[in-house]
Amino acid sequence: ELKVEQNPLFLSMQEEKNYTIYCNYSTTSDRLYWYRQDPGKSLESLFVLLSNGAVKQEGRLMASLDTKARLSTLHITAAVHDLSATYFCAVDRNTNAGKSTFGDGTTLTVKP
């Protein structure tokens, strides 16, 4: 059974600080995704990581994937209030899209 664990589950940051969210998964998989969810809203895709060593960056967020360690990180640089949201990582089972296993999410609060 594929398990996906995120930590921390809750993160309170000061603006302009850096931090990293970790996502560990239990079995081999070819695809890892990061999603963002604002309170009361749906999920939107942030990053798709398809191979070992993949690194993607968008603004103050950077995601990386180490398939050998079964670990992905989401690094936040110089946080701003607009980044406050819940971030989920998800892993596809058996490389089949649409069958993702999600972590429990990391709720990020950025305080001035």
Add this chain to the structure above:
Amino acid sequence: NAGVTQTPKFQVLKTGQSMTLQCAQDMNHEYMSWYRQDPGMGLRLIHYSVGAGITDQGEVPNGYNVSRSTTEDFPLRLLSAAPSQTSVYFCASSYSLAGGEQYFGPGTRLTVT
């Protein structure tokens, strides 16, 4: 494109009632999925489909049925609602050759009393 649409946005059911949550996408995606999200938790897969006429169970399928007669539509049926099915339901679609990330609908908030 409208993307992924879901109806209704909110629904209250009594225990034992049945209903269908509607989901449609206009992106010609082959894969569609239903998830439920309970407070403080991630999403759990209920059922998914890899194309018209093909469906399979996910992690928590009990109490739910699906069918997929067209590429666009993927309705989720609750057979006999129970309070444990109180949740937010998300439909999603994806296209494997483009990387596989899922596009989510706005969700249906269901309360079973």
